Amino acid sequence: MQKLFSKGSLYALPIALLTLIPLLVVLSSFLHPQPEIWQHLSEYVLPRVLKNTAILMLGVSAGVLLLGVSLAWLTAVCDFPLRRFFAWSLMLPLAMPAYVLAFVQVGLLDFTGPVQTLIREWTGDSSWFPRIRSTGGVILVLTLAFYPYVYLLARNAFLTQGKRGIEAAQMLGMSRRMAFFRVVLPMARPWLIGGVLLVLMETLADFGTVSIFNYDTFTTAIYQSWFSLFNLPAASQLASILVLFVLALAVAEQWGRGRRHYAVRGGSAERIVLRGAGRHLALAWCSVVLLIAFVIPFIQLLVWVKSVWVLDFDERYPWFILRSIAIAGMAALLVTGLGLILVYAQRRYKDTRWLVRLATLGYAVPGTVLAVGVFIPIAWLDNLLIPVLAYFGVVTTQVLKGTLVVMLLALAARFMAVAFAPVDAAMQRITRNQEDAARSLGLSSRQVLRRVHLPLLRGGLLTALLIAFVDVMKEMPITLMTRPFGWDTLAVRVFEMTSEGMWERAALPSFFIVLMGLIPVILLVRKTED
Structure with a gap:
């Protein structure tokens, strides 16, 4: 005491x-259960939002690991054309809120958007084009919005290792690919776990993106219970379940760290020089991610802003x-x-x-x-x-x-x-x-x-x-x-x-928000440049 x-x-x-x-x-709502509310939630709400939330968490986790780890490895350890440019520019999606990226991608890739319209003009049919308003579309947008969290942490881990882990493993007879999966990734485990858990928390907290896609999760269910059904007790009950999810993630983070200590050493300045097809693939991969995650959406945002500026x-x-x-x-x-x-x-x-x-x-x-x-x-x-x-x-x-x-x-x-x-x-x-x-x-x-x-x-x-x-x-x-x-x-x-589906009119406020978001990203760039 x-x-x-x-x-x-x-x-x-x-x-x-x-x-x-x-x-x-919020948690105290468990002390005052209302049977009729729980019956309604368990029958009509919880099965859907639990399934959607679980799928979203799994899909986004896999996506950010794929993008974040691969891009971090290329920019931290390898040498290829425009590497230094991509090292900082791949962090630019941090400046664009997930809900802004969501409605821009929907406006671009929906049936009436410019991409499918152009495909129909060229081929006469766009029915084969993947639907952006789908579970895969939500996962894609959140992955593109949140991968920089894993990218930043993984890049820091790889910079401290340099080529030394690969070289030590190759001396033991491993190939470079085997050394990456059996030595480099396990050594980067604390950074990767931290980045993924941060992304999962952001995914659970997301409201704007899932509401744009009409994809029901806990956050949209809480909002609808409060403001559409005017049922604050139901919103509180749903919020209490979501809090348990978050607390479980916090415990998982501590368990992931455990009592392990990972020594951090200065990485070698020498890089793995990519040659032939490898350098072209690295350049293409970084370019495609940057284009889809930031450049094209930002250009589309500017186009819409220009079209609505005078009227809106x-x-x-x-x-x-x-x-x-x-x-x-x-x-x-x-x-x-x-x-x-x-x-x-x-x-x-x-x-x-x-x-x-x-x-x-x-x-x-x-x-x-x-x-x-x-x-x-x-x-x-x-x-x-x-x-x-x-x-x-x-x-x-x-x-x-x-x-x-x-x-x-x-x-x-x-x-x-x-x-x-x-x-x-x-x-x-x-x-x-x-x-x-x-x-x-x-x-x-x-x-x-x-x-x-x-x-x-x-x-x-x-x-x-x-x-x-x-x-x-x-x-x-x-x-x-x-x-x-x-x-x-x-x-x-x-x-x-x-x-209301008014993507062009939503571009103007989004443009001002993105401009504000560029400021901390520039600060991060200055601190993480090597």
Whole structure:
């Protein structure tokens, strides 16, 4: 008990509660089961969404491993034309939200899209062309949107190995291909597991893409239960099942790491020079992925923006942009400030590590779940405050519901880890000797924070602000489910247009979101270039 309520816990516990309360509220729905709801869910909803979610997770996992590992190996270890260009350009899909890539691909590849129209003009028939509005189409889009997570981590693993693993295996009589599967991939296992688990969490959290494809998963079922059926208990029950999925993935991540330690050594600068057909295949593979995942969709986005700019860019759009910037700015400042407190508490008080872990768990939780988990206690608090205010002559039907407070609380819980990670990385570079030297000059802990830590953390804080800002700009379900009345943002505008199948009109807000997303990608490029 002494450790639980130590001084460090007083800093970290209130921040951890931002994530814990919504999760506990959602999970508490198991304590109050409603037989009629569970009967409806088990008969009409759960079989479909469980099957769809399982297929989606398996398909996307296989897809991101194929793309991420192969591209990482080629750009990290091999040498072929335009390798340095592909090393950074293959990260550009990170700038395009999955739901933007989804509606662009549907607009391009659907029956009435330019691709099938051109095929019919040339051949007279496009019935043989694969349907984009299918399970395979959803898997393809999410794979193209999320493969950079595996690519970045796998590339880092391969860069630390260089050719040494291959050369050691070849000395034992293995072929290069055998050495790749029996030596290189097992050595990269922690990075690959981490990347795939991150992709799985993003897949579970995705709402915009699956809604565009009308592909029912837990996130769409939660949204429909709340806003279409007006059944918050059903939404809560579904959210509780999804939370169990997420917690299972978090446990799997820890189990995957286990107690193993993988030594990281500097890789050899010498690369495997691809010759003949190998170099052409490598160039073609990287080019095709980049074209399909970013270049062609971005060009199509520009074409649509040009066609609708005059008609669609009206007096509402400056407000869409300003509201998006305002919400993203407030949320970024909030999570960066809270992230700094967590980092400092963890630095000063070792017993806060488990609280920090809980506080940053929200990134693994879908936005629909956090929206439900935040709304329920806020509604309960409103019911307590309304009679009190009425007693003092203030007549109102809501106090906190429908305000920015609800949205900011949910966004803070969701993106706490995004701000914490770069600040914590910057803090790790500050040695204990620097702190001891400052204290030996008579500085108090507060002065050390202000005069030593904050100046040295400036880069990490700016990175946290920027990445959090862009992530909130791209976020859809929390904004859609908790925004105040009339506070439509760019992401909400994309959802409204895509739900009506108006791909061209959805291009304009998407274009502004993608422009914002390019900024952190450029930062990642500068840090990962070799």
